[in-house]
Amino acid sequence: ALAQPFSENQLTTAQRLMDQALESDLGYEIVESLTTEVGPRLAGTEAESRARDWAIAMLKAQGFENVRNEPFPVPLWVRGVETAAITSPYPQPLAITALGGSSSTGPDGVEAEIVAFKDLASVEALPDGSLKGKIIFIDEPMTRTQDGSGYGVAVRKRRTTAYEGVRLGAVAALIRSVGTSTHRFAHTGQMQRLTEGEREGVPTAALSAPDADQLTRSLKRGQPVRVKMVLTPETLPPSESGNVIGEIVGSEKPEEIILVGAHLDSWDLGTGAVDDGAGVGIVTAAARLVAAENPKRTIRVVLFGAEEVGLVGAKAYAEQHWDDLDNHMLAAESDFGAGRIWRFETRVHESKLETAQAIGNAMRGIGVGPGPNTAYGGPDLTYVRAAGVPVVTLKQDGLDYFDLHHTPNDTFDKIDPADMAQNVAAYAAFIYLASEVDAHFRGDEE
Amino acid sequence: ALAQPFSENQLTTAQRLMDQALESDLGYEIVESLTTEVGPRLAGTEAESRARDWAIAMLKAQGFENVRNEPFPVPLWVRGVETAAITSPYPQPLAITALGGSSSTGPDGVEAEIVAFKDLASVEALPDGSLKGKIIFIDEPMTRTQDGSGYGVAVRKRRTTAYEGVRLGAVAALIRSVGTSTHRFAHTGQMQRLTEGEREGVPTAALSAPDADQLTRSLKRGQPVRVKMVLTPETLPPSESGNVIGEIVGSEKPEEIILVGAHLDSWDLGTGAVDDGAGVGIVTAAARLVAAENPKRTIRVVLFGAEEVGLVGAKAYAEQHWDDLDNHMLAAESDFGAGRIWRFETRVHESKLETAQAIGNAMRGIGVGPGPNTAYGGPDLTYVRAAGVPVVTLKQDGLDYFDLHHTPNDTFDKIDPADMAQNVAAYAAFIYLASEVDAHFRGDEE
Ligand SMILES: [Zn+2]
Ligand SMILES: [Zn+2]
Ligand SMILES: [Zn+2]
Ligand SMILES: [Zn+2]
Numbered sequence: 040a041l042a043q044p045f046s047e048n049q050l051t052t053a054q055r056l057m058d059q060a061l062e063s064d065l066g067y068e069i070v071e072s073l074t075t076e077v078g079p080r081l082a083g084t085e086a087e088s089r090a091r092d093w094a095i096a097m098l099k100a101q102g103f104e105n106v107r108n109e110p111f112p113v114p115l116w117v118r119g120v121e122t123a124a125i126t127s128p129y130p131q132p133l134a135i136t137a138l139g140g141s142s143s144t145g146p147d148g149v150e151a152e153i154v155a156f157k158d159l160a161s162v163e164a165l166p167d168g169s170l171k172g173k174i175i176f177i178d179e180p181m182t183r184t185q186d187g188s189g190y191g192v193a194v195r196k197r198r199t200t201a202y203e204g205v206r207l208g209a210v211a212a213l214i215r216s217v218g219t220s221t222h223r224f225a226h227t228g229q230m231q232r233l234t235e236g237e238r239e240g241v242p243t244a245a246l247s248a249p250d251a252d253q254l255t256r257s258l259k260r261g262q263p264v265r266v267k268m269v270l271t272p273e274t275l276p277p278s279e280s281g282n283v284i285g286e287i288v289g290s291e292k293p294e295e296i297i298l299v300g301a302h303l304d305s306w307d308l309g310t311g312a313v314d315d316g317a318g319v320g321i322v323t324a325a326a327r328l329v330a331a332e333n334p335k336r337t338i339r340v341v342l343f344g345a346e347e348v349g350l351v352g353a354k355a356y357a358e359q360h361w362d363d364l365d366n367h368m369l370a371a372e373s374d375f376g377a378g379r380i381w382r383f384e385t386r387v388h389e390s391k392l393e394t395a396q397a398i399g400n401a402m403r404g405i406g407v408g409p410g411p412n413t414a415y416g417g418p419d420l421t422y423v424r425a426a427g428v429p430v431v432t433l434k435q436d437g438l439d440y441f442d443l444h445h446t447p448n449d450t451f452d453k454i455d456p457a458d459m460a461q462n463v464a465a466y467a468a469f470i471y472l473a474s475e476v477d478a479h480f481r482g483d484e485e
Numbered sequence: 486a487l488a489q490p491f492s493e494n495q496l497t498t499a500q501r502l503m504d505q506a507l508e509s510d511l512g513y514e515i516v517e518s519l520t521t522e523v524g525p526r527l528a529g530t531e532a533e534s535r536a537r538d539w540a541i542a543m544l545k546a547q548g549f550e551n552v553r554n555e556p557f558p559v560p561l562w563v564r565g566v567e568t569a570a571i572t573s574p575y576p577q578p579l580a581i582t583a584l585g586g587s588s589s590t591g592p593d594g595v596e597a598e599i600v601a602f603k604d605l606a607s608v609e610a611l612p613d614g615s616l617k618g619k620i621i622f623i624d625e626p627m628t629r630t631q632d633g634s635g636y637g638v639a640v641r642k643r644r645t646t647a648y649e650g651v652r653l654g655a656v657a658a659l660i661r662s663v664g665t666s667t668h669r670f671a672h673t674g675q676m677q678r679l680t681e682g683e684r685e686g687v688p689t690a691a692l693s694a695p696d697a698d699q700l701t702r703s704l705k706r707g708q709p710v711r712v713k714m715v716l717t718p719e720t721l722p723p724s725e726s727g728n729v730i731g732e733i734v735g736s737e738k739p740e741e742i743i744l745v746g747a748h749l750d751s752w753d754l755g756t757g758a759v760d761d762g763a764g765v766g767i768v769t770a771a772a773r774l775v776a777a778e779n780p781k782r783t784i785r786v787v788l789f790g791a792e793e794v795g796l797v798g799a800k801a802y803a804e805q806h807w808d809d810l811d812n813h814m815l816a817a818e819s820d821f822g823a824g825r826i827w828r829f830e831t832r833v834h835e836s837k838l839e840t841a842q843a844i845g846n847a848m849r850g851i852g853v854g855p856g857p858n859t860a861y862g863g864p865d866l867t868y869v870r871a872a873g874v875p876v877v878t879l880k881q882d883g884l885d886y887f888d889l890h891h892t893p894n895d896t897f898d899k900i901d902p903a904d905m906a907q908n909v910a911a912y913a914a915f916i917y918l919a920s921e922v923d924a925h926f927r928g929d930e931e
Contacts, residue, residue, distance in 0.1 A: 075702045078577030086576075130532075131524030131756070134893060222668055223755070223894040249896040253756070256521045256897075309669070310577070310699070447580060448669040450695040451702075 044394045045401070049475050053401045053468045056328055060464035061405070066324035067456040069097065070316040070377075074451040081307040082345035083115035083278035090303050094283040094319070094342050101327045103285030103340065111355035113280040113345045114232070116140055118307055119271030121244060123213070126150055126265045129257050135213065135244040136225035136308065137270045138197060139348060140232065144242045148269035149174070149210045155258050159196040162203050171208035174266055175200065175241075178251050183219045187375060187437040193217045198231040201240025211268050212243040215251035217441075223247045224446035227306050232349050242270045280304070280344035282352045287326060289474065291335035296363075297473045298339045298370035298428075299326060299466065300419050302346035309449030313440060315346070317454060317462075318373035325466030334474035336368060343419040346374070350421055357422030367428040369395075369473045369480055372417025373462065376443070377454045378436035380465040384410030387429040387480035395431065395480055398472045402465050410434060429480035433465050490840045491847070495921050499847045499914045502774055506910035507851070512770035513902040515543065516762040516823075520897040527753040528791035529561035529724035536749050540729040540765075540788050547773045549731030549786065557801035559726040559791045560678070562586055564753055565717030567690060569659070572596055572711045575703050581659065581690040582671035582754065583716045584643055585794060586678065590688045594715035595620070595656045601704050605642040608649050617654035620712055621646065621687075624697050629665040633821060633883040639663045644677040647686025657714050658689040661697035663887075669693045670892035673752050678795050688716045726750070726790035728798045733772060735920065737781040742809075743919045744785045744816035744874075745772060745912060746865050748792035755895030759886060761792070763900060763908075764819035771912030780920035782814060789865040792820070796867055803868030813874040815841075815919045815926055818863025819908065822889070823900040824882035826911040830856030833875040833926035841877065841926055844918045848911050856880060875926035879911050 045053075060066075073093060080090040091108050098106045116139055123133040151174045156162050158179040177196050182189035197217045204212045218226035225245045233239060246254065257264045283303060289295060301318025305311020319342055326338045345351035357364070369387075383399025385392065392412055399409055416430030424430050443449040491499075506512075519539060526536040537554050544552045562585060569579040597620045602608050604625040623642050628635035643663045650658045664672035671691045679685060692700065703710045729749060735741060747764025751757020765788055772784045791797035803810070815833075829845025831838065838858055845855055862876025870876050889895040 071702070075699060076575050076706070078571075078575060078699075125524075129522050129524060221898060223670070223892075223896060224668075249894070249898050252898055253521060253524075253896070256517070260522070446669075448695070450669060450699070452667060452695050452698055 044397050044476050044478065045472060049472065050401060052332055053471055056467040056471055057405055057464040059328055060325065060467045061460050063324065063460060063463065064456055065327060066320035066463040067454065067459045069323055070312060070320035070454060071451055072097065073316045073319060074310040074312045078310045079307045080303065080305050080311060082280050082304040082348040082351065083113040087280060087304050087344060091281050091283050094303055098285030101323065102330060104288050105286040108281040108283050109359055110279055110281040111351065112277050113351045114348065115275040115278040117273055117275060119273060121270050123244065123266060123268045125257060126267050128262045133250045133254065134223050134225055134247045136227045137272050138243050138245060139227060139229040141201065141230065141243045141270055141272050142239045142241065143272055144211060144268055144270045146271055148267050150265060150267040151210050153254065153258065153264045153266050155255065159200065165207055167206055168208045173209050175204055175209045175212040176254060177214045178255050179215055181217055181219055181441065183438065185436055185438045187440060190441060197228050201230050201243040204241030204243065205238055209241050211241050213246050216245040216247060218444055218446065219441040220446060221248055223249050224448050226445040227308055228445045229348050242268065244268065244270055280352060282344055282356050283342040285340045287330045287334060287338040289335050289337040290333045293337050294366050295336040296339050296367050297336050297470055298341055298367055299470060300341040300343055300372040300417065301374060302352065302419055303342040304345050304347055306347055306445045308445065308447040310451060312449050312451045312454055313376040313443050314445065314449055315374045317377035317459065320459060321373045321462040321466055324463045325470055328467045329470045332471055334471060336474040338470055338474060346419055350418055353419040354422050357426060364423055364426050364428055367423060369429050369431060370416060370420050370423060371431045371433060371469065372419050374417050375435045375437050376440040377458055378440065379458050379461050380407050380433045380435050382408050382410040382434040384414035384432040384434055385412050386414040386416060387412065388482040390482060391478060391480045394476060394478050398469055401468050401472060405461055405464050407465055431469065433469060490843050490922050490924065491918060495918065496847060498778055499917055502913040502917055503851055503910040505774055506913045507906050509906060509909065510902055511773060512766035512909040513900065513905045515769055516758060516766035516900060517897055518543065519762045519765055520756040520758045524756045525753045526751050526757060528726050528750040528794040528797065529559040533726060533750050533790060537727050537729050540749055544731035547769065548776060550734050551732040554727040554729050555805055556725055556727040557797065558723050559797045560794065561721040561724040563719055563721060565719060567716050569690065569712060569714045571703060572713050574708045579696045579700065580669050580671055580693045582673045583718050584689050584691060585673060585675040587647065587676065587689045587716055587718050588685045588687065589718055590657060590714055590716045592715065592717055594713050596711060596713040597656050599700065599704065599710045599712050601701065605646065611653055613652055614654045619655050621650055621655045621658040622700060623660045624701050625661055627663055627665055627887065629884060631882055631884050633886060636887060643674050647676050647689040650687030650689065651684055655687050657687050659692050662691040662693060664890055664892065665887040666892060667694055669695050670894050672891040673754055674891045675794050688714065690714065690716055726798060728790050728802050729788040731786045733776045733780060733784040735781050735783040736779045739783050740812050741782040742785045742813050743782050743916055744787055744813055745916060746787040746789055746818040746863065747820060748865055749788040750791050750793055752793055752891045754893040756897060758895050758897045758900055759822040759889050760891065760895055761820045763823035763905065766905060767819045767908045767912055770909045771916055774913045775916045778917055780917060782920040784916055784920060792865055796864055799865040800868050803872060810869060810872050810874055813869060815875050815877060816862060816866050816869060817877045817879060817915065818865050820863050821881045821883050822886040823904055824886065825904050825907045826853050826879045826881050828854050828856040828880040830860035830878040830880055831858050832860040832862060833858065834928040836928060837924060837926045840922060840924050844915055847914050847918060851907055851910050853911055873927065877915065879915060
C-alpha cells in the first residue's frame, strides 16, 4: 500500500471542517435566499439574470475573490398556455406540462385520437407515416433507485418522442413524466436540441403519473379515446446567460484549480430548490468554510448558467477556459438534490487512485463509503471531463430526487437542513484535502 | 348487561359478509369506474349530471331496486383563470386556487401590498376599514390528526375571510390552504354562502403550503411585498342537481329504512376519488353484498348531489322525505376518504346504546373499536340527524385525508384496495345487523 498522502495535521483539519459544517446552516441559508429572493430562473430569462446578480452579491458577501460573470449566448424558449383534456368518451381535464423546446399547437390546439405505447422502442419500431393525424402516448414508467440510474433509461423518450412524431405523421405527443412522483405533477425537461436545418418536433407534453394512469384506464375500456391539447410555448431570439464564478486564491499554487460547481439556472415550474439551489448552497458553503484554512490551491466555485436547456454553460466554460484546463486539478459538481452523500467516486489515473481514495476515506465518519473509479462528476463537467480533467462525484442519496425534479413541487420546504449540512461537510473535506495533497490526478505529473 | 341482541346465526352471517367483503374488489371497482368514466363532477355542472347517469346505470346493474334521481335546484359557480404572482420585491408565480363562491377580480386582476396575519382571529379583531386597498394573507396552518379534528378549526378562515375583506376594505384575500399537504397543491372548498341581499366577499384564493411559506419568507425580509391576483370565476344562473337513490326492499319491514350514504359530486380540481368516490364505492358495494341475505328492513343507498357547495342535496333529501323521517331507523355516511375504519360511533337514545354498540362489537375482528355516543354521522346527514334520525359513524383513519382533500391530487391511484375492502366489510356488517335487529334506536318504540 502507498503511504497515507495526508499528514496527521491535515486530517485533523479536515475533521474540524466537517464538524464545523455539521454545526452550520450556511448551505441551507444560501438555498433559502436563492429560492426565496429569486425563485424560478429559467435559462436566458430576466429571472436567470437576477439570479446572477444575486450570486455575485452573495459570493462577494461571503468573501470570495475574483467574483465575476462569464457571459455566453443561450437559446430562449418560454412556456405558454398548456392544457389538455379527454374530449371523448370520458371528458375531463388532464394535468400536463410542455417539454422544453416543444413546438406550439397554436391557440386553438389540436384534437385527435390517442394511440398508446408501452415504451419508446415500440414507437421507434413503427414505419414512417403510420400514425397520421394521431396523438402518440407513451406510458413508460421510470424506475426509482438510490443512484438515479432509472433516469438515463426513461429520459430517452423525453428527448426524442417529438421527432418520432414528425416521422410518423402524428399531430402531437404525450409522454408519462420522466420522474417518480405519484402526485399530480407533470415533470418538464429539455427535448433534444435541433441542429441547424432540422425540422422541429410535434407539440409534446408530459402527463403526471396519475393522469397517465387515467388515460391508460380510459383506453382499456375499449372505445377510441380523443384528447385535446393546447400548448403555446414560444422560441424567442437567443438571449444571454452566464457562469458566475468566485474564488479563494491559493496560497501556494494559485494557478492550480480545484473546481466545485453547481448550476444556477432552474426549470420554471418550481423554485429550483433541490435542482439545483441545493448544489449552489452546498459548494458555496463548503468553499467558504475552507477559505479560513488558507488552502494551497485555488478553490474555484462555478455556478453554471443554462444547464437545464442543454449544458450550454458547461460548454461555454470549457471553451472559455480551454487553454487553462490542464490547471484544473480536480473537479466536482453537486447536482443531484439535497440527500445525504453516501459514496465517494473518483475518475482519476490508475496511478493516483489510492491518493484520490484517501480523500474519501476522510469522510467515513459522516457516512461516506468508497465508490468506483468511473465517476461522472456532474452534467456541467461533461466537457471538461471529456478534455481530461479528473473528476469526483460525492454521490447523494437520490431515492426521492425524481419525485421533485422539474416539477412545481421543487421548493425550499423539501430540503432537510441536517442533510444539507452533511453535504457541506463532505464537500469541505474534499475541497480542503484536494487543495493540500501533493499530487496531480492525471497520469503524468507536469 | 342486556342480552346479546343478535342470534348466533345473525353473527355468523355478519362474519361471512365481512369475509366476503375482504375478498371482493367491488367497492374499489366502483370508485375506479366513477373516477375514470366521469372524473371531476362539480355540483350543478354537466359533469355532475353525467355522474347521476353513471350512478343510475351502476345501481341498476348491481341489482338495486327503485333506482331513481330526486332532483333539486342548486347554485352554480364555475372556476375561471386563477393566477397569482409576487410582483415585488421578488417577482415569481404563486400556486393558488379560488375558493368556491369567490368573486372575480376581473381579467386584469388586482395588485396590492400583502398584509399577513397568523390566524383569522387576528383579522376579526381589526376595526372596520383598516386594510383599505390591501390583500389580506392568513397563514394559519391546519393540525394533522387521525380523526380530522384539525379541519373544523382551520376551515373557519375558508368560510369567512372573503367577507372580513369587505368589512376591512381589502381588495382581495389569500389564505393558507385548509389542508395538510406539504406538496404544491392549493386546496379549494366552499365559502360561506350569502343569503339574499348580503354583499359578496372580496376575491379569495387558497395558497399551497409551500407558497404560503414562500410568501411568509418574503415578508420576513422586511420590505413591502406586493402580489398580483387574477381570479375570474363566475356565478351562473341556478342549475339542477339530484340525489340518486337505490334500494334493497326489506323482506319483513319494507317501510323501515337503513340509510347509507355518500356524496356523488366532487370538487372540480381532482377526480373526487377519496372525496367522495370512495364513499360511493363503499356503501354501494356493502349494500350489494347484504342484498343476498334478504334483509328485513329496506336498505336505502343515497348518493347525494351538491354536498361540496353547501349540503344542498342533504337539505333537499330531508325536505323531500320529511314525512317519512320517522321510518329512518338508522343512517350512516361514508365521506372521510378511503382509510381503514377504526371506531364505531353511535348517536342513539341511551336506552338503545348497548344494542347499537353490539353492531360495532361484531366488527372487532377487522380492527374496529368502540366509540362514543356523539356520532356526527356525516355531512349529508346533518338535516336528518337534526330531525331526530339516529346515526352512526364508521370512523375512518383520516391522518392523510387532508393531504388530498379538495386538491388536483385527489385521484384514484391514492386508494388502497385492501383498505377499501375493510371499509366495505364494516359497512356490510353494519347494514346487515341494523336491518335484522329487533329494535328502534330512538327513545320510544313506535
Ligand atoms: Zn440539475
Ligand atoms: Zn434539472
Ligand atoms: Zn366529502
Ligand atoms: Zn369535500
